[in-house]
C-alpha cells in the first residue's frame with residue numbers, strides 16, 4: 129500500500145443541503161443558549177469544532193465556557209444529524225463514483241480528511257452509498273485543526289497497514305484550508321475547483337495541481353502515478 133488518497137467531503141465528494149448547518153445552530157442554541165447565525169463567520173474549510181468555537185467567539189463567549197461544553201455540543205450535533213439526514217438532500221459530485229472505483233482497483237488506500245464529525249461524515253456518505261470506499265480517516269471530532277486531521281489519518285493508516293516510508297500521500301479538497309493543511313502535514317495537496325474557490329485561489333494556497341472537477345479519473349490516476357516524492 130504505497131499510495132494513499134485522502135478526500136475532503138463537502139464540495140469535493142458531495143454537495144448537501146443545510147442539514148449540517150441546521151444541526152450545528154440548533155445545538156449551539158441548545159447547549160450554549162445562543163441563537164447564532166452561521167454567517168457571522170466564513171465557515172468554508174473549517175472543522176466543526178472550529179466553526180462552533182469561532183461562532184461563539186463572535187458572540188463573546190469566553191474560551192473556558194466554549195471548551196467546557198464542546199463535547200456536549202458535538203454529541204448533540206451527531207444526534208440531531210442522525211434524524212436530519214433522513215430528509216437531507218445529498219448529491220454526489222460528477223465523476224466521484226467512477227474515480228473512487230478506479231483508485232480502489234489500482235490498490236490505492238482511500239481515506240477521509242474532513243472537518244465533519246465522524247458520525248456525520250459517515251452518515252452523509254452512507255446515504256449516497258460511497259462510505260465503504262474509505263477505510264480510514266481524520267475527522268472534525270478528532271481535532272480542531274485541519275492539518276492534525278491528516279496526521280491522525282496517517283497514524284491510523286500505519287496502525288492498520290504496514291508502514292511504508294516510500295508511500296505517496298495525496299489530499300483532495302475544494303478549499304484553500306485543505307491545501308494549507310496538506311502542506312503543513314507534508315502530503316501533496318490536490319485542489320478540486322467544485323466549491324466556492326477558484327483554481328487560482330487553490331494554487332495560491334499551495335495546491336500542487338488543480339482539477340476543475342473529479343470527472344477525469346484517468347488523468348487523475350496518471351498524475352498520481354507520475355508524482356515521485
Ligand SMILES: [Mg+2]
Nearest residue numbers: 136138139302
Ligand atoms: Mg470542502
